[in-house]
Amino acid sequence: MENYKTLTIDEIQQGLRSGSFSARELAHEALRVSKAENEQYNSFIHFCPERAMEAAELVDAELAAGKEPGPLGGVPVAVKDVIMTEGLRTTCGSRILENYVAHYDATAVERLEKAGAVIFGKTNCDEFAMGSSNENSAFGCVRNPAVPERVPGGSSGGSAAAVAGGFAPVSLGTDTGGSIRQPASFCGVVGVKPTYGRVSRYGLTAFASSLDNIGPFARTVKDAATVLGVIAGYDANDSTCAKVDTSDYQAALDGDVNGLKIGVPKEYYAEGLDAEVRERIEYGLKILESLGCAIVEISLPHTEYAVATYYLICTAEASANLARYDGVRYTRRSNETGTLEQMYAKTRAEGFGAEVTRRIILGTYVLSAGYYDAYYRKAQKARSLIAADFKKAFQTVDAIVTPVSPFPAFRLGEKVSDPLEMYLSDIYTLTSSLAGNTGISVPCGETSEGLPIGMQILADHFNEVTMLKLADAFERDIGFKVQ
Amino acid sequence: MKITKKEVRYIARLANLELSEEAITQYSKDLEEILTYVDKLNELDTSDVEPMAQVIYDGTAISTMKEDAPALSFDQEKALRESPLSGAGHFKVPKVIER
Numbered sequence A: 001m002e003n004y005k006t007l008t009i010d011e012i013q014q015g016l017r018s019g020s021f022s023a024r025e026l027a028h029e030a031l032r033v034s035k036a037e038n039e040q041y042n043s044f045i046h047f048c049p050e051r052a053m054e055a056a057e058l059v060d061a062e063l064a065a066g067k068e069p070g071p072l073g074g075v076p077v078a079v080k081d082v083i084m085t086e087g088l089r090t091t092c093g094s095r096i097l098e099n100y101v102a103h104y105d106a107t108a109v110e111r112l113e114k115a116g117a118v119i120f121g122k123t124n125c126d127e128f129a130m131g132s133s134n135e136n137s138a139f140g141c142v143r144n145p146a147v148p149e150r151v152p153g154g155s156s157g158g159s160a161a162a163v164a165g166g167f168a169p170v171s172l173g174t175d176t177g178g179s180i181r182q183p184a185s186f187c188g189v190v191g192v193k194p195t196y197g198r199v200s201r202y203g204l205t206a207f208a209s210s211l212d213n214i215g216p217f218a219r220t221v222k223d224a225a226t227v228l229g230v231i232a233g234y235d236a237n238d239s240t241c242a243k244v245d246t247s248d249y250q251a252a253l254d255g256d257v258n259g260l261k262i263g264v265p266k267e268y269y270a271e272g273l274d275a276e277v278r279e280r281i282e283y284g285l286k287i288l289e290s291l292g293c294a295i296v297e298i299s300l301p302h303t304e305y306a307v308a309t310y311y312l313i314c315t316a317e318a319s320a321n322l323a324r325y326d327g328v329r330y331t332r333r334s335n336e337t338g339t340l341e342q343m344y345a346k347t348r349a350e351g352f353g354a355e356v357t358r359r360i361i362l363g364t365y366v367l368s369a370g371y372y373d374a375y376y377r378k379a380q381k382a383r384s385l386i387a388a389d390f391k392k393a394f395q396t397v398d399a400i401v402t403p404v405s406p407f408p409a410f411r412l413g414e415k416v417s418d419p420l421e422m423y424l425s426d427i428y429t430l431t432s433s434l435a436g437n438t439g440i441s442v443p444c445g446e447t448s449e450g451l452p453i454g455m456q457i458l459a460d461h462f463n464e465v466t467m468l469k470l471a472d473a474f475e476r477d478i479g480f481k482v483q
Numbered sequence B: 001m002k003i004t005k006k007e008v009r010y011i012a013r014l015a016n017l018e019l020s021e022e023a024i025t026q027y028s029k030d031l032e033e034i035l036t037y038v039d040k041l042n043e044l045d046t047s048d049v050e051p052m053a054q055v056i057y058d059g060t061a062i063s064t065m066k067e068d069a070p071a072l073s074f075d076q077e078k079a080l081r082e083s084p085l086s087g088a089g090h091f092k093v094p095k096v097i098e099r
Helices: A009-018 A023-041 A049-064 A107-114 A157-164 A181-187 A221-231 A275-290 A303-324 A340-351 A354-367 A372-396 A419-424 A427-435 A464-478 B005-014 B021-043 B076-080
Strands: A044-047 A076-080 A118-123 A170-174 A190-193 A214-218 A261-265 A294-298 A399-403 A438-446 A452-459
Touching: A009 A023, A009 A049, A009 A221, A023 A044, A023 A049, A023 A076, A023 A118, A044 A157, A049 A118, A076 A107, A076 A157, A107 A118, A107 A170, A107 A221, A118 A157, A157 A170, A157 A181, A157 A214, A170 A221, A181 A190, A181 A438, A181 A452, A190 A221, A190 A464, A214 A221, A221 A438, A221 A464, A261 A275, A261 A372, A275 A294, A275 A399, A275 A438, A275 A452, A275 A464, A294 A372, A303 A354, A303 A372, A303 A419, A303 A427, A303 B021, A354 A372, A354 B005, A354 B021, A372 A399, A372 A427, A372 B021, A399 A427, A399 A464, A419 B021, A427 A438, A427 A452, A438 A464, A452 A464, B005 B021
Parallel strands: A076 A118, A076 A170, A261 A294, A261 A399
Antiparallel strands: A044 A118, A170 A214, A190 A214, A190 A438, A399 A452, A438 A452
């Protein structure tokens, strides 16, 4: 198959129906290409050929019988390895879960396969989704297919790279403070963080429960919208999953954005923003203006407090969520036995990497007696103020447009020595995560060195329709498609 | 905000993490840097602000809860499958009570 690396969902549906290829052949090709390229890019931790072939055969049989296999019928999908797949390893990029085999399927996985998707591999990521460069994976870092000596971003670096490199037409990632949007920007693909509560997290390994989301990567906005439509919606197994109607996201992509009001937060275009990134985003805003959108300056005054707020809340939640990996239930236990406490402490020391340990320590500290009010509760209050900024802004604008990251993909190893600097680079994405809003990174061109730049479009709670409509109209106009 | 190695040792014990001396030195430095940065939040007057624990959508407090109806869950065998050490239907851990 010559064109596997550029296939869209529509092209796959047409190809299957016209007999150009079968779902089985497509699954074979997905596995062949991905395995061959994995030596260089390391975007997958493991593959699941048996499960893929079984799903593909089902699609072929349904098509042969004249049945409709679903909106993702035969589409090869890569899934971030923090999302449960029954009977398959789900490592979370961590030594501590290296051999853990999931007990059940995540709701998102179940819905994908019900819609005909062919899950063929689990993608690499920062350990427990903690990181902005994919350098925190216990299974080695991922390389950016657009520029192999640079990072793909994180934490869903493997899922972004899989789509950018043509190994999978679409993939699933997770986004707590930008872990879908930032790697999408670095790799030059589309990445969607849905509204908090839009997609069930049942079967997603918890990192920071008040912030975690599952969402799609794709090469086009339309494909991302299709995947979102499949995984969105209420699930009784996740009490944070909202009972809010989902929409036909594809139908919303009508190109009509005339009259929409776009907010440009002045705080996001301040110091620290790379000049070339700024130039491209300003160019992107001009495109939206030419499509009939009104661009207005807005203020999100508490933006400067977002990084501090986010890293207090996410580490506190992480320290509680990761307490369960204690050598009792989840495969790994230290060989050095002793008392129960020693067994816990040794197992965790051997199993967790440096960044996860750092966050557990920070989170434990801010929750500990005497510091809870000063740090954790203070951060929760600051979070209210940040969320109120967005609520107010969305009373006057339909969407907000910003950069995704202050700079394009950096070199491997360039920023590992300074955790705070790495945290600060998440400013444009984690602020809206605190408020729970939906966001998308859509390719907006490249730097003079050829590094992809993503533009972020944010919308109000459960208003994915407006966000996708804008992103789609923008994508068509800029004419930038990943090849 | 000064963070001593003693404090890091105490926190590591609370978090059930065994740390090397080298790691304790590194994490006390990291923690100090990060906590100094987050002190920025003290510029904010939050005396009249409610803490936000969760993103709330416009539903009632119980609208996402499911029916309290019994349903099948994992059986014992499945629940114990990924345990490093189990026996007689239980997870096994080092002895915690001395005779």
